[in-house]
Amino acid sequence: MRVAVVGSGPAGIYTAEALIKQSQDPVEVDVLDRLPTPYGLVRYGVAPDHTSIKSIANYLRRVLEDPAVRFVGGIELGADVTAEELAERYDAVVYATGAMVDRHLGIPGEDLPGSVAATDFVNWYCGHPDMPADRFRLDQEAVAVIGVGNVAVDVVRILAKTADELRETDVPEPVLERLAASRVRHIHMIGRRGPAQAKFTTKELRELGELPSADVVVRPDEIDLDAAARALAEANRQIRGNVQAIHGWASRPPEGRLRRLDVRFWLRPVEILGEGRVEALRLERTRLDETGRVVGTGEFETLEVGMVLRSVGYRSVPLPGVPFDERTSTVPNSEGRVLGADGEPVPGQYVAGWLKRGPTGVIGTNKSDAAETVRSLLADVTPRGDRPTLDDLCAERGLTPVTYADWLAIEKAEAALAQSLGRGERVKLAGPEALRAAISPQR
Secondary structure (H helix, E strand, O other): OEEEEEOOOHHHHHHHHHHHHHOOOOOEEEEEEOOOOOOOHHHHOOOOOOHHHHOHHHHHHHHHOOOOEEEEEOOOEOOOEOHHHHHHHOOEEEEOOOOOEEOOOOOOOOOOOOEEEHHHHHHHHOOOOOOOOOOOOOOOOEEEEEOOOHHHHHHHHHHHOOHHHHOOOOOOHHHHHHHHOOOOOEEEEEOOOOHHHOOOOHHHHHHHHOOOOEEEEOOHHHHOOOHHHHHHHHHOHHHHHHHHHHHHHHOOOOOOOOEEEEEEOOEEEEEEEOOOOOOEEEEEEEEEOOOOOEEEEEEEEEEEOOEEEEOOOEEOOOOOOOOOEOOOOEOOEEOOEEEOOOOOEEEEEEEOOHHHHOOOOOOOHHHHHHHHHHHHHHHHOOOOOOOOOHHHHHHHHOOOOEOHHHHHHHHHHHHHHHHHHOOOOOOOOOOHHHHHHHHHHHO
């Protein structure tokens, strides 16, 4: 059986692992990615100072090094190969491209220069090849981060840390230089709901309170809990831990550190203001109605900020030739089987990860999710015998895919760069040209 997995993030690689473990018969898995580097969000989404989470790459590496699995980088669905061409060459195709873009706020001024999707900022400091190293200048003193989930916490933490605190991480050197020159002194993190409804994990939240270069400030009136919120905290360990951490900040007076982080609750953005670029953010005080929905109170305030980073959730984008539900931003499916417009499974097409279920769960959630998809695939698919190959198609079109050996050359170049700079174990190469240059000696 020959299977193509489109996407080499955790969902895609866990799918490859499930295939080689669950199949009773020989199986060959090609893991395709449009980038020359594997691991998806583990490489380009996990904050550089979270090395324990990034170590998941060591587990994923073992899957890619299995003789039955092949990494095929630099091949983009729609541009280099079509869904129909993959279906001709493989017994089954599993789409696992994740959720790549931010959801919109849907407010006036959202498109002003200086209003930025958090994914762009994350891609920047993680060294994504799509994001130029000079994309952000950080020349504004006040920044607002909209959202109270873990991505927002990561963004705030990177803004609040000094370059010296990030020096041992894999942040690209040009990005580290921009962070060193940052003029940001005041960071506002803004949530529509209260502390008991925020999406933080307690470990990441506590890290904010341990930042040596930033005072963390909360307002007592915004963190008081009503009876319903107290009940939530009593019943849920994570919520209880979050509330305790936040209330701990309230008892600490600011010490005049380099930066100040104001964590705000019960506020929603209603307009981003500015002439030609972001100059301020207008907010409305909120509360929960009797059904638990967030509603406005008609009380407003305005923050003077020069940048707004929007972190209100991820969403997937349609893939050429693959069914897509615009309402849920997922591929319609039943236990991983892709469903067509008639609601029936599309033969040979499957989906896994965030593209399948939406941006929920943690990295490990993708393992059980992938296993479900693979069980459906193996129950459905019978190998078809001789068929054309992806290698032949690439040769016809003059395409040279990135191999796993090429990826190892990139890793070696990043380790050498870190050594030359006296910085940790690895420093990411900045930009597609540097990645190609690291590969070229292999060819």
